[in-house]
Amino acid sequence: MKILHTADWHIGKKLHKHYLHADFELFINWLIPLMREEEIELLLISGDVFDLANPSAEARRQYYLALKKLSSLNCKIIITGGNHDSPTMLDAPREILEALNVHIIGGLPQNLADCLIPVPNKAGETELVIAAIPFLRDSDIRSVETGVTYDNRIEAIRKGIEATFAQAADLCNQNYPGLPVIAMGHVYAAGIESSDSERDIQIGNQAAFQASQFGDYFSYVALGHIHKPQRVSAAIPTFYSGSPLPLSFSERSDEKRVLILDTTTGFEPQSLSIPNFRKLHKISGTLENIKAKLSNLTPQGELTDLIEVELIEDDFDAHVLAQLDESVTNFDTPGLEIVKHRASFKNRLQETGKLFESHIHLEDLKPQEVFQKMLEQNSYDTEIKARVIQAFQEILEEIHTADQA
Known part of the structure; x- marks a missing residue:
């Protein structure tokens, strides 16, 4: 049998x-x-x-x-x-x-x-x-x-x-x-x-x-x-x-x-x-590495190949993250599809609680003060910094409005 x-x-x-x-x-x-x-x-x-x-x-x-x-x-x-x-x-x-x-x-x-x-x-x-x-x-x-x-x-x-x-x-x-x-x-x-x-x-x-x-x-x-x-x-x-x-x-x-x-x-x-009907690709590296690897990819499967992207950089940079999001959004190669992307940084940001003097407690600070301290860790240009501050203020206002409802 x-x-x-x-x-x-x-x-x-x-x-x-x-x-x-x-x-x-x-x-x-x-x-x-x-x-x-x-x-x-x-x-x-x-x-x-x-x-x-x-x-x-x-x-x-x-x-x-x-x-x-x-x-x-x-x-x-x-x-x-x-x-x-x-x-x-x-x-x-x-x-x-x-x-x-x-x-x-x-x-x-x-x-x-x-x-x-x-x-x-x-x-x-x-x-x-x-x-x-x-x-x-x-x-x-x-x-x-x-x-x-x-x-x-x-x-x-x-x-x-x-x-x-x-x-x-x-x-x-x-x-x-x-x-x-x-x-x-x-x-x-x-x-x-x-x-x-x-x-x-x-x-x-x-x-x-x-x-x-x-x-x-x-x-x-x-x-x-x-x-x-x-x-x-x-x-x-x-x-x-x-x-x-x-x-x-x-x-x-x-x-x-x-x-x-x-x-x-x-x-x-x-x-x-069993035949491989769909190829899975995992791409990692710096933003420039990722862009180069994506441009060199060609479809290999009978179905659309799926791609997972991981950005690995030394220091956190919101501008780089925005560029990654833009690259993923604009990626349009027939037979290839990015289904997940994420980022990791070798030099992690300090935990929020370690940004202030030991005698200062987070619960005693205003959200704007914590946010400002976090913002100082990043080297944004003037325009991006203004947009980040505006976005934070809008979110804070929405929270306050919701609390009062």
């Missing part, structure tokens, strides 16, 4: 307010002919189907259209919920989707046996079993008790995850003896490489799960949550497929992949690269 493992689709994701709807559609249009060519019989999606618990109408439309296209391949599809997903939202159309051979476990059911899904081969005989375990929330794996210490809570979560997978293994051994079992999970495993687009889980990732706790019963563990594809050190083949799309600029250099297993040869997966 040939199986494809993917995860972390994050349908409805926005990258700095830029929707990735088109990116996901291109991924699905790439995935379907691949599955047809590889004759995939089982598709596993290990959590975080959506980016938000209450996805937009467009995100839901993309999800159902994707399932409709995938169901035309006559393969079985098993989906588990992730920490971004709403269990009830995923589970709601379960009965209808089962008619399309799509099986969903959005949240942990009361009876763990309901997570066990036998998978028949073309001859109709059960060839293997999937222990489709979704993201385990605190309420699933521990009870809150008065007096439980912080460390004990972390240990309780780790033990709860381990116990859930161990119980699933026992149930499989009882009900499907002798058959290979693939476990699906959505966890943060210790010792892996993560990115800044992943939301912390289980007490800020402090309850990192040791992959050795999966034991040696399962033939393969199909993980989700971490967006960088990678193998996890364990007694059995344990892999994060990663997300199919770069979901933050920290993932711009990651090679996105899907994993394919052929059970006739074992449970070591083959890794296939």
